[in-house]
Amino acid sequence: MKLALRELVRKPGRFVTATVILTLIAVLLMFLGGLLDGLLRLSTGAIRAQSGDAIVYSESSQSSFLRSRIEPADRAAIESADGVDDVGGLGVVLLGARVPGNGPRDLANVAVWGYELPPDGVPEPPAPGEAYADELLRADGVELGQELLIGPARTPITVVGWVTDTAYNGSGGLWADLDTWRQVLSENRPDAVLADGVVQALVVSGPGDPADVVAAVDAANDGTYALTVDDAIAAIPGVEEQSGTFNQILGVTVVIALVVIALFFALLTVERTALYGVLKAIGARSRTIFGGLVVQATAVTLVASVIAGVLVVALDLLIPPGSIPLYVSVGRIVLSVVLLLIAAVIGSAFSLRRVLRVDPASALGN
Amino acid sequence: MSQPALQMSDVRKVYSMADNEVVALDHATLTVGSDEIIALVGPSGSGKTTLCSIAGGILSATEGSVVVGGEEIGDYGDKELTTFRQNKVGFVFQSVNLVPFLNARENLLVVDELGRREGKPARDRADRLLDELGLADRAKNLPSQLSGGQKQRVAIGRALMNEPELVLFDEPTSALDTELGQQVMELIRSEMKSRGTAAIVVTHDERITSYCDRTVHITDGVLDAG
Ligand SMILES: Nc1ncnc2c1ncn2[C@@H]1O[C@H](COP(=O)(O)OP(=O)(O)OP(=O)(O)O)[C@@H](O)[C@H]1O
Ligand SMILES: [Mg+2]
Numbered sequence: 001m002k003l004a005l006r007e008l009v010r011k012p013g014r015f016v017t018a019t020v021i022l023t024l025i026a027v028l029l030m031f032l033g034g035l036l037d038g039l040l041r042l043s044t045g046a047i048r049a050q051s052g053d054a055i056v057y058s059e060s061s062q063s064s065f066l067r068s069r070i071e072p073a074d075r076a077a078i079e080s081a082d083g084v085d086d087v088g089g090l091g092v093v094l095l096g097a098r099v100p101g102n103g104p105r106d107l108a109n110v111a112v113w114g115y116e117l118p119p120d121g122v123p124e125p126p127a128p129g130e131a132y133a134d135e136l137l138r139a140d141g142v143e144l145g146q147e148l149l150i151g152p153a154r155t156p157i158t159v160v161g162w163v164t165d166t167a168y169n170g171s172g173g174l175w176a177d178l179d180t181w182r183q184v185l186s187e188n189r190p191d192a193v194l195a196d197g198v199v200q201a202l203v204v205s206g207p208g209d210p211a212d213v214v215a216a217v218d219a220a221n222d223g224t225y226a227l228t229v230d231d232a233i234a235a236i237p238g239v240e241e242q243s244g245t246f247n248q249i250l251g252v253t254v255v256i257a258l259v260v261i262a263l264f265f266a267l268l269t270v271e272r273t274a275l276y277g278v279l280k281a282i283g284a285r286s287r288t289i290f291g292g293l294v295v296q297a298t299a300v301t302l303v304a305s306v307i308a309g310v311l312v313v314a315l316d317l318l319i320p321p322g323s324i325p326l327y328v329s330v331g332r333i334v335l336s337v338v339l340l341l342i343a344a345v346i347g348s349a350f351s352l353r354r355v356l357r358v359d360p361a362s363a364l365g366n
Numbered sequence: 367m368s369q370p371a372l373q374m375s376d377v378r379k380v381y382s383m384a385d386n387e388v389v390a391l392d393h394a395t396l397t398v399g400s401d402e403i404i405a406l407v408g409p410s411g412s413g414k415t416t417l418c419s420i421a422g423g424i425l426s427a428t429e430g431s432v433v434v435g436g437e438e439i440g441d442y443g444d445k446e447l448t449t450f451r452q453n454k455v456g457f458v459f460q461s462v463n464l465v466p467f468l469n470a471r472e473n474l475l476v477v478d479e480l481g482r483r484e485g486k487p488a489r490d491r492a493d494r495l496l497d498e499l500g501l502a503d504r505a506k507n508l509p510s511q512l513s514g515g516q517k518q519r520v521a522i523g524r525a526l527m528n529e530p531e532l533v534l535f536d537e538p539t540s541a542l543d544t545e546l547g548q549q550v551m552e553l554i555r556s557e558m559k560s561r562g563t564a565a566i567v568v569t570h571d572e573r574i575t576s577y578c579d580r581t582v583h584i585t586d587g588v589l590d591a592g
Pocket of ligand 2: 414415416536
């Protein structure tokens, strides 16, 4: 191992090519991962923030809030069910908002929510006509105390505070009480008017774990069904498809890293056959030699990962907020590094057979 | 006297290839005393390297018994042979095979790092060897910064690092000119004799044999102590 590290330090030149290629691959991996995280954040924030255990939709809704209708009778049945503690109404409508100071066509995409049980990081519902705005809307020029005019009917809503990571379907959230939401809905979407007491969905919490709450709700009422919050996130249109596609690309990227490492160290091993023969003749075990190879692959990958991590963080700072949905997190970078390190170990393992086959007798060549 | 450094009895080595077999050693019997230096002389292809490889635990004999420093290695597997090489023998190869990215001192210490891992005693031994070999001021030089004779001396130091019972020199002077070759042989003799270590020195050059205690001839894999 000492030998392997010394070679890295003394002959860095032979590892530069591999390091550069792996750095590019690592940047790609972290950047694409950050993009996926950013996209998911933008489409799932509002549901992820829900503090309840389950979300209840009406039977024919296909888990879409806009198609879902929960009548007061359904709510009453669920509220009185065993295994249910709190029940809150939930509704949303996606509209364009006019922001004071912006041009008449420069609308901000907003998701106006009506809620009763406060999601994580959101206070109790504000007074009628008021809303907490997602930080995302700052990029659209929204400021505290402003009156936004929502939708074609220009329903006024005053911003009274900020909340974070509550976006939905790419739109920043405006969190209001149920009546304000119902008013925005009926003024701007006459086709979707809901009577008083009717909501799109229910947020339910209970004493058991989420699966138990779902079971309790489903047992208590016909005409509705419940999903755990995690399932509700996955049910958001496009989320599974996005994750699936991106994860495939990320997987291919890791495989490419593995192949690069495997090829590079296979070539290096071939180059070093004579040296390995001498080392074996003077008492080196194959295990020691192979261990050195793995150490080198890991070190090269680690250096590439650190450079890539710095580059991606710098990129994140350079990109103006709101332009592309890049979300760089420590978790994503660590995950990428771990995947690359696994690829490094597996990749270098392809040279194991070659190391084992080196014959110490080759050192005594005539 | 103490037990011999090497006792080979009736050793046979056959290289099997796809369509034929080469008998590289045939009924080779050889005893090397505990501090004896033996010259092994013979034409090219006569089996000198093969004999050294078997005595040094790099190759296994096809038949016969090989005892080095009292240890029978005839039926050792790869792992046992590796441990044996770490502890009992030293090699100086035909072509100088130093690790190119390690300096002279580190080339000696690598033996300890790969083998017994003694640490401080090994470092002291390396410094003493470099001093004896006249390389004290070259300790920090990479092989590429050393002359042929200096590299050969580093290789000798490396072979002595594990305090072996037996050192095998495969044509140690073939890459050096006559005068340098004789200097290196003188050094080999004094290093061996001061330690009481046995050695086999393979050579084509009859002049070299005068630095050895005894000469053994080999022809077509057959030894002849004449
Ligand atoms: N790995 C091998 N496979 C097959 N035959 C071999 C192998 N190594 C050596 N031989 C054969 O064994 C015989 C002895 O070889 P060896 O290398 O011991 O000779 P040598 O005396 O060291 O020769 P030189 O003076 O040229 O170094 C030769 O005929 C050689 O061709
Ligand atoms: Mg030879």
